[in-house]
Amino acid sequence: MKIIPLILMGCGGVGRQLLQHIISCRSLHSNLGVHLRVVGVSDSKSLVIASDVKQKELDDNILAEVCRVKSDGSSLSKLTSLGESQVFSSPESRTKVVDIASILGKSTGLALVDCTASSETIGVLKEGVNLGCCIVMANKKPLTSTLEDYDKLVSHLRRIRHESTVGAGLPVISTINRIISSGDPIHRIVGSLSGTLGYVMSEVEDGKPLSQVVKSAKSLGYTEPDPRDDLSGMDVARKALILARLLGRRIDMGSIRIESLYPEEMGPNKMSVEDFLNGGLVKLDNNIEERVKKASLNGNVLRYVCMIEGSRCDVGIQELPKNSALGRLRGSDNVLEIYSRCYSEQPLVIQGAGAGNDTTAAGVLADILDIQDLFT
Ligand SMILES: NC(=O)C1=CN([C@@H]2O[C@H](COP(=O)(O)OP(=O)(O)OC[C@H]3O[C@@H](n4cnc5c(N)ncnc54)[C@H](OP(=O)(O)O)[C@@H]3O)[C@@H](O)[C@H]2O)C=CC1
């Protein structure tokens, strides 16, 4: 049986769903000859770890308790039935993760799984890479940081997986890697890469107010913790940057043209998430409704589009024919058209659910299974 020891960082919607998938797939994985040994789980304030990380694990009862405590909105420090496991608070929890990485990285191997929405994990991930660990990410921030951070994180390609950073559970990164490694250069990617904005656009088209559908998107688990990350275009820009860098473009966020759906005075530095959701959003209803109606008079719909071609990398709203590939999208589906030498006239198209905790966590789980050959 191959054993994959792992530490999960981030226990929100995606992280908890990942733990639930791990528990429910135990017998499937056992039939495949793999066991996922969860040695630690952290949230923003605490880390719970197995008593002996070389041998033991957080058993499924503890993992279920972790999910229960976190869904109640509490901190991991509130865990009670811990058995021999221990809880550490930050900043000690960060040092502890690095200690475990140095114990396991080069012996049994260790996967650091980042399901946070934070830049704070970048340091730990880089240290993990130096210590021989694998890294698996749903979090887009590490790969959209500086080029120096990016180069370090991707310095051992066999040891990194980040499928869920673009398209949630869709096979976007692996498909692009396969095309590139076969020597077929990709010259253009066009897509609708935001589950939230896809859902928002199609619901507004159906006559619902923006303020209402953004709240629904949040409760369905599509949005980032702060939905302004989606509405500002920043989340799509991060996906665009990850794709552009995958294609070999040496660019930073500053090279991407980004269209925001809200004005600067509603930004995170000016109002809280609650104030934005309860007071700010409603002020945007009329403008978007008018834009949707205007597009409809021309037989068109609005879609938030990502375009990468040559040195161009833009994300923003476009008016598109209703019956185009992007225009036909409904709900949280993403679509991505890839043009290369082999796919020059007709693009290779990837389409399907592009957001949601279930599909995203399934993508992360598949990534973990995909590195099993590096473990004994
Ligand atoms: N939802 C989706 O459809 C998709 C999400 N993703 C990505 O998945 C990631 C997770 O999303 P989601 O689960 O919705 O986010 P949540 O906000 O629900 O969860 C984030 C978790 O990260 C924890 N956290 C924050 N900072 C740290 C830190 N420094 N160390 C350890 N844990 C930390 C938070 O702790 P605490 O509980 O204490 O606040 C929380 O448990 C995001 O990066 C998102 O972009 C990617 C594709 C699709």
Ligand SMILES: N[C@@H](CC=O)C(=O)O
């Ligand atoms: N907030 C994102 C989640 C996936 O990356 C989206 O809406 O697409």
